[in-house]
Amino acid sequence: MSGTQHGARGRGRSGGARGGRPDRRESAERSEAAISPARLVAYDVLRYVEDREAYANLALPGRIREAGLDTRDAGLATELASGALRWRGRYDRIIELAADREIERIDARTRNVLRLGVHQLLGMRTAPHAAVNESVELQRRVGNRAAAGFVNGVLRSIGRASNEEWDARIAESAAGVDDARAALASHPAWVIRAMQDALRIEGREDELDALLVADNAAPRVNVAILPGAGVTPIEAAERAAEAEVVVSGPSPLGVEIGGGDPARAIAASGARRGFARVQDQGSQLAALALTRARPVQPGERWLDLCAGPGGKTAVLGAEALIGGASVRANEVAAHRAQLVRNSVAGVAGAVDVVSFDGRDDEAYGGERFDRILVDAPCSGLGALRRRPEARWRKQPSDLPGLTRLQAELLQEACAHLAPGGILAYVTCSPHLAETRVTVDRLLRSRSDLVEVDARAVVGEVAREPLDLPGGGLSVQLWPHRHGTDAMFISLIERRAVDS
Numbered sequence: 001m002s003g004t005q006h007g008a009r010g011r012g013r014s015g016g017a018r019g020g021r022p023d024r025r026e027s028a029e030r031s032e033a034a035i036s037p038a039r040l041v042a043y044d045v046l047r048y049v050e051d052r053e054a055y056a057n058l059a060l061p062g063r064i065r066e067a068g069l070d071t072r073d074a075g076l077a078t079e080l081a082s083g084a085l086r087w088r089g090r091y092d093r094i095i096e097l098a099a100d101r102e103i104e105r106i107d108a109r110t111r112n113v114l115r116l117g118v119h120q121l122l123g124m125r126t127a128p129h130a131a132v133n134e135s136v137e138l139q140r141r142v143g144n145r146a147a148a149g150f151v152n153g154v155l156r157s158i159g160r161a162s163n164e165e166w167d168a169r170i171a172e173s174a175a176g177v178d179d180a181r182a183a184l185a186s187h188p189a190w191v192i193r194a195m196q197d198a199l200r201i202e203g204r205e206d207e208l209d210a211l212l213v214a215d216n217a218a219p220r221v222n223v224a225i226l227p228g229a230g231v232t233p234i235e236a237a238e239r240a241a242e243a244e245v246v247v248s249g250p251s252p253l254g255v256e257i258g259g260g261d262p263a264r265a266i267a268a269s270g271a272r273r274g275f276a277r278v279q280d281q282g283s284q285l286a287a288l289a290l291t292r293a294r295p296v297q298p299g300e301r302w303l304d305l306c307a308g309p310g311g312k313t314a315v316l317g318a319e320a321l322i323g324g325a326s327v328r329a330n331e332v333a334a335h336r337a338q339l340v341r342n343s344v345a346g347v348a349g350a351v352d353v354v355s356f357d358g359r360d361d362e363a364y365g366g367e368r369f370d371r372i373l374v375d376a377p378c379s380g381l382g383a384l385r386r387r388p389e390a391r392w393r394k395q396p397s398d399l400p401g402l403t404r405l406q407a408e409l410l411q412e413a414c415a416h417l418a419p420g421g422i423l424a425y426v427t428c429s430p431h432l433a434e435t436r437v438t439v440d441r442l443l444r445s446r447s448d449l450v451e452v453d454a455r456a457v458v459g460e461v462a463r464e465p466l467d468l469p470g471g472g473l474s475v476q477l478w479p480h481r482h483g484t485d486a487m488f489i490s491l492i493e494r495r496a497v498d499s
């Protein structure tokens with residue numbers, strides 16, 4: 001994203017995404033004078049994320065629409081909000097050093113104005129005077145007017161040093177190596193430790209910095225061209241070349257969009273309606289690991305136990321249609337079960353959707369299944385690229401509840417796996433407690449289960465040879481190495497005859 005000399009100034013409309021709305025006093029103040037609408041939108045999104053636990057990727061489009069931003073200002077608002085959220089750890093440390101004050105001792109509104117200002121100064125090519133003046137103006141509109149001078153002073157001080165100088169100051173003032181790395185890479189220290197542990201068991205601890213860099217880069221948009229689309233990924237890319245669609249990445253279904261509007265690219269691809277879908281290529285591979293682990297026999301019954309919002313269900317459905325199988329898709333949250341129905345509209349004949357807790361018998365409808373996907377609820381630490389605020393919201397204390405749920409879902413799923421059937425356990429997290437530890441515990445608890453070589457399956461399915469180091473049977477994908485989310489995939493078979 002280029003600098004912020006957009007010059008477009010207009011009245012920011014009040015209103016909020018996901019139920020968030022500025023209060024009356026703030027709205028009245030805003031109506032006093034014009035202010036850069038993109039900055040107001042970005043500021044609102046930061047507030048909704050902090051005050052209401054909103055998701056930036058959901059709050060942004062709503063606020064952009066409400067404010068009537070044009071494409072250029074929408075891009076600016078997105079860059080401002082995403083950048084300030086993603087780099088919050090590093091920016092807060094810089095603000096602390098410049099203000100000589102702990103970040104918690106700066107009031108919440110001023111804090112967010114400063115974060116947006118620092119992103120313009122250090123993360124974008126905004127002219128310093130514009131970044132400072134606009135931030136001071138924003139502070140006057142949305143925050144404590146008396147603190148406008150404080151904002152001015154702190155941002156001027158930050159603008160006087162380069163990124164390299166700030167990094168040196170962060171390193172000098174840090175409480176140790178881990179603290180410095182956490183602040184510089186803008187990741188919580190516990191998240192870095194979890195990533196480090198997962199890389200270590202692959203013998204690739206030296207890739208940690210590359211991973212942290214990849215986590216801080218906005219991912220390209222990937223699309224799955226599902227089997228049965230009427231076009232292959234190569235043909236889809238040729239047809240949508242003007243929309244910058246190219247064949248790229250490890251999934252045999254995947255194409256990548258270089259920029260622009262995904263909906264336009266999908267429309268141009270020539271794929272049948274519902275057969276081209278935005279989806280990370282790690283998710284595509286995870287679904288294909290189950291469907292292509294062995295040839296499909298007509299009449300097979302498959303279960304997608306934790307299906308919402310239905311991205312992988314759509315892949316299962318398309319593969320099932322071709323192989324003569326059928327899918328039961330279960331999702332505990334009713335509103336997310338509806339998203340699954342929408343998602344599988346193109347392959348509805350092969351999929352029925354139900355809504356139960358996956359730990360209850362009703363989820364299985366009295367059946368035993370030939371293939372089961374347990375794409376378990378998890379910390380989501382593998383998708384930090386696309387959820388800029390997630391790293392600050394997750395806590396280590398979230399882990400025990402999640403790992404218990406994962407284990408319970410797995411146990412129940414295995415009880416409903418037909419003898420000889422195969423189960424894929426998938427998480428969008430590389431945290432060992434959610435991946436290997438969970439799988440190893442399951443294997444120890446049941447002698448009728450055996451882990452299958454998921455590396456061989458995924459290696460066979462992938463469009464290109466995959467670098468999968470370490471000695472185990474499961475697959476850990478990584479953003480820096482494979483260009484995907486950090487998906488974990490383990491394949492588990494139930495022996496044909498109970499031993």
Ligand SMILES: C[S@@+](CC[C@H](N)C(=O)[O-])C[C@H]1O[C@@H](n2cnc3c(N)ncnc32)[C@H](O)[C@@H]1O
Nearest residue numbers: 306307308309310311312332357358375376377
């Ligand atoms: C990682 S997401 C699944 C993503 C999905 N497979 C896809 O590719 O679009 C996990 C899902 O599990 C659901 N879930 C959480 N607890 C569950 C439970 N006890 N039983 C069934 N589903 C559950 C969540 O609501 C969430 O939609």
